[in-house]
Amino acid sequence: xxxxxxxxxxxxxxxxxxxxxxxxxxxxxxxxxxxxxxxxxxxxxxxxxxxxxxxxxxxxxxxxxxxxxxxxxxxxxxxxxxxxxxxxxxxxxxxxxxxxxxxxxxxxxxxxxxxxxxxxxxxxxxxxxxxxxxxxxxxxxxxxxxxxxxxxxxxxxxxxxxxxxxxxxxxxxxxxxxxxxxxxxxxxxxxxxxxxxxxxxxxxxxxxxxxxxxxxxxxxxxxxxxxxxxxxxxxxxxxxxxxxxxxxxxxxxxxxxxxxxxxxxxxxxxxxxxxxxxxxxxxxxxxxxxxxxxxxxxxxxxxxxxxxxxxxxxxxxxxxxxxxxxxxxxxxxxxxxxxxxxxxxxxxxxxxxxxxxxxxxxxxxxxxxxxxxxxxxxxxxxxxxxxxxxxxxxxxxxxxxxxxxxxxxxxxxxxxxxxxxxxxxxxxxxxxxxxxxxxxxxxxxxxxxxxxxxxxxxxxxxxxxxxxxxxxxxxxxxxxxxxxxxxxxxxxxxxxxxxxxxxxxxxxxxxxxxxxxxxxxxxxxxxxxxxxxxxxxxxxxxxxxxxxxxxxxxxxxxxxxxxxxxxxxxxxxxxxxxxxxxxxxxxxxxxxxxxxxxxxxxxxxxxxxxxxxx
Amino acid sequence: xxxxxxxxxxxxxxxxxxxxxxxxxxxxxxxxxxxxxxxxxxxxxxxxxxxxxxxxxxxxxxxxxxxxxxxxxxxxxxxxxxxxxxxxxxxxxxxxxxxxxxxxxxxxxxxxxxxxxxxxxxxxxxxxxxxxxxxxxxxxxxxxxxxxxxxxxxxxxxxxxxxxxxxxxxxxxxxxxxxxxxxxxxxxxxxxxxxxxxxxxxxxxxxxxxxxxxxxxxxxxxxxxxxxxxxxxxxxxxxxxxxxxxxxxxxxxxxxxxxxxxxxxxxxxxxxxxxxxxxxxxxxxxxxxxxxxxxxxxxxxxxxxxxxxxxxxxxxxxxxxxxxxxxxxxxxxxxxxxxxxxxxxx
Numbered sequence: 001x002x003x004x005x006x007x008x009x010x011x012x013x014x015x016x017x018x019x020x021x022x023x024x025x026x027x028x029x030x031x032x033x034x035x036x037x038x039x040x041x042x043x044x045x046x047x048x049x050x051x052x053x054x055x056x057x058x059x060x061x062x063x064x065x066x067x068x069x070x071x072x073x074x075x076x077x078x079x080x081x082x083x084x085x086x087x088x089x090x091x092x093x094x095x096x097x098x099x100x101x102x103x104x105x106x107x108x109x110x111x112x113x114x115x116x117x118x119x120x121x122x123x124x125x126x127x128x129x130x131x132x133x134x135x136x137x138x139x140x141x142x143x144x145x146x147x148x149x150x151x152x153x154x155x156x157x158x159x160x161x162x163x164x165x166x167x168x169x170x171x172x173x174x175x176x177x178x179x180x181x182x183x184x185x186x187x188x189x190x191x192x193x194x195x196x197x198x199x200x201x202x203x204x205x206x207x208x209x210x211x212x213x214x215x216x217x218x219x220x221x222x223x224x225x226x227x228x229x230x231x232x233x234x235x236x237x238x239x240x241x242x243x244x245x246x247x248x249x250x251x252x253x254x255x256x257x258x259x260x261x262x263x264x265x266x267x268x269x270x271x272x273x274x275x276x277x278x279x280x281x282x283x284x285x286x287x288x289x290x291x292x293x294x295x296x297x298x299x300x301x302x303x304x305x306x307x308x309x310x311x312x313x314x315x316x317x318x319x320x321x322x323x324x325x326x327x328x329x330x331x332x333x334x335x336x337x338x339x340x341x342x343x344x345x346x347x348x349x350x351x352x353x354x355x356x357x358x359x360x361x362x363x364x365x366x367x368x369x370x371x372x373x374x375x376x377x378x379x380x381x382x383x384x385x386x387x388x389x390x391x392x393x394x395x396x397x398x399x400x401x402x403x404x405x406x407x408x409x410x411x412x413x414x415x416x417x418x419x420x421x422x423x424x425x426x427x428x429x430x431x432x433x434x435x436x437x438x439x440x441x442x443x444x445x446x447x448x449x450x451x452x453x454x455x456x457x458x459x460x461x462x463x464x465x466x467x468x469x470x471x472x473x474x475x476x477x478x479x480x481x482x483x484x485x486x487x488x489x490x491x492x493x494x495x496x497x498x499x500x501x502x503x504x505x506x507x508x509x510x511x512x513x514x515x516x517x518x519x520x521x522x523x524x525x526x527x528x529x530x531x532x533x534x535x536x537x538x539x540x541x542x543x544x545x546x547x548x549x550x551x552x553x554x555x556x557x558x559x560x561x562x563x564x565x566x567x568x569x570x571x572x573x574x575x576x577x578x579x580x581x582x583x584x585x586x587x588x589x590x591x592x593x594x595x596x597x598x599x600x601x602x603x604x605x606x607x608x609x610x611x612x613x614x
Numbered sequence: 615x616x617x618x619x620x621x622x623x624x625x626x627x628x629x630x631x632x633x634x635x636x637x638x639x640x641x642x643x644x645x646x647x648x649x650x651x652x653x654x655x656x657x658x659x660x661x662x663x664x665x666x667x668x669x670x671x672x673x674x675x676x677x678x679x680x681x682x683x684x685x686x687x688x689x690x691x692x693x694x695x696x697x698x699x700x701x702x703x704x705x706x707x708x709x710x711x712x713x714x715x716x717x718x719x720x721x722x723x724x725x726x727x728x729x730x731x732x733x734x735x736x737x738x739x740x741x742x743x744x745x746x747x748x749x750x751x752x753x754x755x756x757x758x759x760x761x762x763x764x765x766x767x768x769x770x771x772x773x774x775x776x777x778x779x780x781x782x783x784x785x786x787x788x789x790x791x792x793x794x795x796x797x798x799x800x801x802x803x804x805x806x807x808x809x810x811x812x813x814x815x816x817x818x819x820x821x822x823x824x825x826x827x828x829x830x831x832x833x834x835x836x837x838x839x840x841x842x843x844x845x846x847x848x849x850x851x852x853x854x855x856x857x858x859x860x861x862x863x864x865x866x867x868x869x870x871x872x873x874x875x876x877x878x879x880x881x882x883x884x885x886x887x888x889x890x891x892x893x894x895x896x897x898x899x900x901x902x903x904x905x906x907x908x909x910x911x912x913x914x915x916x917x918x919x920x921x922x923x924x925x926x927x928x929x930x931x932x933x934x935x936x937x938x939x940x941x942x943x944x945x946x947x948x949x950x951x952x953x954x955x956x957x958x959x960x
Contacts, residue, residue: 221960222960223956223959223960224959224960225959233952233955236947237947237952238946239940239942239945239946240945241709241937241938241940241945242705242708242937244705261955265951266945266947268933268944270933270934271931272931272932272933272934273930273931273932273933274933274937274940274944274945275937275945276708276930276932276937277930278704278708278930280701280734281730281731281733281734282730284698284701284731285698285700285701285704285730285731285734286701287701288694288695288698288700288701288704288705288731289701289702289704289705289708290705291694291705292672292692292694292701292702292703292704292705292706292707292708292709293705293706293708293709293937293938294705294709295692295702295705295706295709296670296705296707296709296710296713296938297709297710297936297938297939298705298708298709298710298937298938299945300705300709314695315695315698318694318695408956408959408960409952409956411949411952412946415942416942416946448690449710449938449939450670450690450706450710451667451690451710451712451713451936451938451939452667453665453667454667455634455666455688457667457688457690458666458667458688458689458690458691459690459691460682460683460691460693461690461691461692461693462692462693463693463694463695464693472683
């Protein structure tokens with residue numbers, strides 16, 4: 001499989017001469033086999049560059065398989081701070097004999113290849129720089145235990161690459177020791193392998209490619225984390241108490257990380273847990289538990305991906321109609337059906353927006369960074385309780401499972417918003433209450449929690465037709481009034497949910513609307529379009545559905561608006577169309593990326609430039 | 615001189631009278647077994663002195679699942695989606711384990727669409743009273759067979775059921791429930807005693823209550839009709855429940871009676887009607903169920919009880935205060951914790 005999109009690869013060709021030094025601007029691809037233990041080695045490479053102060057991102061392109069199939073890990077270092085996927089590969093570390101040939105053939109001229117000597121890849125092309133390393137020989141010398149060699153071998157390429165690219169070996173050692181934490185012996189063994197590779201390259205591989213990493217100061221104070229771990233932290237600081245899940249790629253690591261955090265930080269002095277985690281029998285049960293817990297007053301959540309979302313559909317409608325809080329993370333992967341379980345997508349937008357039968361509208365949040373995975377997780381719990389409805393956090397595999405740099409997360413200053421909940425004392429004053437009555441005109445009724453010791457506290461929650469007093473009703477006016485109130489509630493949410501961010505707003509003719517992990521490609525694409533064809537564009541980043549009024553205003557102010565997203569059908573564009581008058585709809589253009597690989601700036605630029613006729 | 619003041623209204627041990635346990639008017643058919651079960655629930659809750667506000671009434675979809683509207687209006691109720699009462703109840707109980715959860719389901723809601731969630735709830739030994747109001751047919755959709763209908767049973771239309779019945783009690787025992795029993799809506803004494811014991815249990819109680827459907831399954835040829843169940847009811851024991859707050863000491867003969875100590879200090883006295891039946895022996899329970907089924911009998915009674923197995927709340931080591939009401943300073947870790955985590959990620 002070509003993972004570097006050779007068809008559009010001509011940007012890298014300029015560097016073929018090898019004369020001009022390319023500093024802090026390259027992408028490294030490690031082609032390996034999953035289950036071979038290369039993840040630690042790749043992480044050490046990534047963190048070494050990070051520690052050297054160079055902006056970096058890592059993307060794991062892995063198969064839906066446990067061991068033995070091809071995997072690619074891409075590390076991008078960018079002095080400009082670009083962290084989106086880069087199409088071109090500059091430095092290939094070819095460890096997988098099965099894909100080595102195709103991996104090499106798909107490179108642009110001028111790229112460098114580090115390969116295992118017996119593969120003889122240098123015979124394939126004459127327009128690349130090749131470096132051969134005798135891995136087996138090098139690893140045998142530092143690792144007496146034969147069965148460990150397969151794992152330790154990966155650290156040899158870290159050492160060789162470190163020498164060739166100019167990485168600081170002391171920083172590599174820090175990164176490696178952090179990786180192995182308390183496993184001193186393993187750390188020593190692996191460090192010996194790094195050194196062996198480093199020394200071998202110094203002695204035998206003269207530098208012949210233009211790519212260098214040099215120390216910088218652009219990562220000071222920053223952290224590296226994946227989106228799922230960031231979301232897990234957000235959930236813990238949001239005060240989640242009931243967590244349910246059913247394992248599914250790429251969402252499992254969110255709950256697994258959350259379990260680790262909760263065990264570490266949420267056990268009381270009496271040794272008892274302020275949380276419950278249940279691995280449910282399926283996603284139907286997972287979301288059913290979330291609603292049961294949310295109804296009874298807990299902050300509850302589950303995390304899943306597309307197939308789980310499909311299964312949750314009936315309960316999602318129940319949550320909307322019976323008005324029960326709950327937070328559902330959708331770490332989107334490629335569908336339909338099983339699709340590509342280990343590839344990324346923004347393909348659940350439209351189905352989640354209207355998830356379930358009947359007139360249903362669901363609230364969605366769109367984190368675009370690990371930082372927002374943290375903050376929007378907290379917002380999601382507040383919104384769910386404030387609006388008494390399920391809230392879907394639409395992350396994706398690229399954001400959730402890959403490592404991203406970020407500013408450190410800030411502690412939430414605002415107290416939790418637990419929504420309109422009547423206490424016993426308030427009931428004493430009121431005498432009674434009607435669960436679904438729009439007392440405040442915002443569409444949100446008051447609820448009571450089970451266990452409230454007042455004879456008038458109880459009400460009957462049901463998914464069947466009900467009136468303001470939560471009594472069963474089939475009356476046409478009761479039904480219609482209720483649905484209209486639910487719409488009013490959704491309208492209220494427009495101005496309360498996280499506002500869109502005007503990333504660029506310079507009164508340009510052209511606007512771009514994007515969301516989620518596409519953000520980083522847009523950032524890069526804006527620069528490309530400006531530099532390459534003086535095409536200036538404004539950029540609005542969506543953060544929530546229902547759409548804030550500013551979204552419509554942004555479209556009104558622009559002649560043409562490109563909606564960029566990672567799905568085939570322009571799902572967000574369709575959703576925007578539902579909200580807009582025809583004059584605004586006609587301004588919308590679509591840019592879609594849906595091959596399973598994270599969206600990149602180049603693809604966005606090419607498409608917009610072409611549609612603009614530039 | 616004799617006074618003529620009216621006697622005070624009868625109240626239970628927490629000072630409530632029977633009316634405090636009433637619900638809305640039933641909309642089920644006259645004579646439906648489910649209505650009788652609702653009355654027995656009211657009796658048991660009243661007699662046990664359960665605060666209505668401390669009860670969660672949970673249900674799925676079907677005739678049976680409508681009934682929480684017909685008893686205990688002062689208790690919060692959650693009428694969920696078809697076959698999913700177990701998961702919703704699990705969430706609610708995790709959120710507030712101080713509540714007494716009563717789940718009402720039917721044979722369609724449990725044994726067909728909800729069989730997966732049913733089994734997994736039993737496995738977890740969640741503290742809940744799970745009631746199946748079992749009539750062998752789908753009533754709301756006008757009388758199709760359910761999965762608890764016996765093979766050979768006949769519908770009014772003449773259709774014969776040719777698939778074997780699922781025995782929800784056997785499934786519950788196998789899956790891990792700790793109080794498994796079967797009763798008949800027409801047996802007031804047995805059912806009330808069972809429900810009272812169920813209230814005292816801290817674990818999953820699974821009560822399969824045969825509850826004839828007078829409209830669709832009460833005819834000749836049905837094995838879930840009043841007449842059939844009355845004729846074939848084979849009680850395993852005579853059930854006596856002595857609540858902890860009634861200071862009664864009754865002599866009993868260990869040869870004829872099994873005495874079970876419940877969590878709250880109540881005692882369950884089971885006078886054996888079947889020789890040597892031991893309700894703490896799972897194998898014996900399975901054997902008895904299979905044997906009675908082969909004979910075409912309707913075995914009723916408490917088949918299995920285990921008061922020692924930890925329930926789900928204990929397994930999860932949950933804080934004593936319900937999760938739902940834990941204050942922010944408990945559920946949101948400190949600033950220092952975030953700093954610590956951030957430092958680790960640098």
